Amino acid sequence: MRRLLIMPLFFLLTGCNIAVLDSRSDTAEDQAFLILFSFALMLLVVLVVCVLFVWFVFKYRYTDEKKHDIPPDVKGNKWLETAWIIGPLLLLAVLAVPTIMMTYDQSPVLSSESEKDGVPVYVTARQFNWTFEHENGKTENNRLVIPEGGSIIFHLSSEDIIHSFWVPRLGGKVDVMPDRELVYEIKNPQVGTYDGKCAEYCGIEHTSMVFEVEVVTAEEYDRYLNDR
Ligand SMILES: [Cu+2]
Incomplete structure (x- = not known):
């Protein structure tokens, strides 16, 4: 029970x-x-x-008491x-x-139609991991570092099938397509560490297609970019 x-x-x-x-x-x-x-x-x-x-x-x-009641014959009620x-x-x-x-x-837009301004990050998804490339070419797998405040402009593309970019506390979900590059904006992220994941079932190891997002101050982001 x-x-x-x-x-x-x-x-x-x-x-x-x-x-x-x-x-x-x-x-x-x-x-x-x-x-x-x-x-x-x-x-x-x-x-x-x-x-x-x-x-x-x-x-x-x-x-x-209502045993022998016959209800009135209602034809409709305009107001009701x-x-x-x-x-x-x-x-x-x-x-x-x-x-x-x-x-x-x-809504994300095609990269050819995007006029969004902000810090760009190039995101490539594949079975079963993520690559994040920054403006100066610095690249990291499954770990995304971005500066706080302002706009972060994600350029999303996939190497194989459709995935979905999702950081529940920051934004998403956005489909990541193999045949086109989509641009998605996250506005004004706050300093902290957040979980990100693929939100589109994409194969046997889909659940392990996760990444970590670190939102840092502008100075820390500069240091991160230049630290190779
Ligand atoms: Cu996936």
Whole structure:
């Protein structure tokens, strides 16, 4: 019996990744806002539905006094019908505005169309590791060092199949394609060490396709670039 009660709790925790809400860049903060905002809107709908449900169950329940009641012949209610069309439309509009704005703002672009300005990092994915190349040619595997603040411009490409670049606390996920170079921007990362991973199942060792991100001060980044 107890196991039966605990089971639903495990379902609630499935796929739980709190890291995305622990945002450490403006990019991740926008994403976390959108998650919480849409969650709040959905919660509002669930609450209204649950309250109405419980209320109606009691209000219209069968009792002995109602044994011979014949309900009125209702043909429709203009106001009610308008309300349940306008209400959801308003909710969808309120949800759509920040979603569309953020999607356009954060979507990766083809490198030939990119006019983004910032610190460039060239990212190459392959089964099953990552290479990060910096402006001056310094290259490292599975370890990404970037300066805090400002914009980091990632040029993403793959040597074999589709992977996905994801640092839950900083930004992503962005598909990394073999046949085109995509440009993705992470705005204003904060100093710290974060986990990164491939978020697209890409083969038997997909789970070990992880990397470490170190966000450092501008001086430390300069030192890192020149230390060969
Ligand atoms: Cu992968």
